[in-house]
Amino acid sequence: xxxxxxxxxxxxxxxxxxxxxxxxxxxxxxxxxxxxxxxxxxxxxxxxxxxxxxxxxxxxxxxxxxxxxxxxxxxxxxxxxxxxxxxxxxxxxxxxxxxxxxxxxxxxxxxxxxxxxxxxxxxxxxxxxxxxxxxxxxxxxxxxxxxxxxxxxxx
Numbered sequence: 001x002x003x004x005x006x007x008x009x010x011x012x013x014x015x016x017x018x019x020x021x022x023x024x025x026x027x028x029x030x031x032x033x034x035x036x037x038x039x040x041x042x043x044x045x046x047x048x049x050x051x052x053x054x055x056x057x058x059x060x061x062x063x064x065x066x067x068x069x070x071x072x073x074x075x076x077x078x079x080x081x082x083x084x085x086x087x088x089x090x091x092x093x094x095x096x097x098x099x100x101x102x103x104x105x106x107x108x109x110x111x112x113x114x115x116x117x118x119x120x121x122x123x124x125x126x127x128x129x130x131x132x133x134x135x136x137x138x139x140x141x142x143x144x145x146x147x148x149x150x151x152x153x154x155x
Contacts (some may be wrong), residue, residue, distance in 0.1 A: 007071035010147060013064050017140045020060035023053040024133055032130055038123035051112045054129060057136055058109035061085070061102065064143055068093060081106040093146050094139070102135055 030046045037043055065084040069075050074087040082103045089099025108129065111122070 008068065008147075009071075013067060013143065013147065016060040016063045016067075017143065020057045020136055020140060023057040023060070024136055026053045027057075027130065027133065032127065035120070035124040035127035038126050039120065050126070050130070051115075054126075055109045055112045058105045058112075061136065061139055062106050062109075064139075068143075094142055098135075098138065098142070102139065 027050055030050055032038075032050070038047055062081040062084065065088050066081060069084040069087045072091065074091050075083060082105075085094070085099050085103045085105070088094045089096040108125070112126075
């Protein structure tokens, strides 16, 4: 008999998590001391690198959540990426409070991708997001622990 976890592709999840870690390393390689960093024209290239890597890391979080939510039928139809994150919280895969905290990531990624970030408020938001990179590491740790406990085999 097929178990719900049989539809999970562990190798794909691990690839997403590995890519996310690489993106975080790239972000951390660029020294950012204050929100004003994001308002200086001379920082245009490193700002774009940070924004791209942050958007990719968020995309990896949403891909993992969507994959698990789909494989385990945690959502009826493919809903929003935020709802996939919340679904993992409701299923106990992620702590509910943590899922609530990170559910805004996809909307933030959309702001980054569509380049809505030239003003002081958004510079501050970007700077604050760099102070919260540990959320990505927490996410990775929680997913890896869940995979281990649920003995999901590779593809």
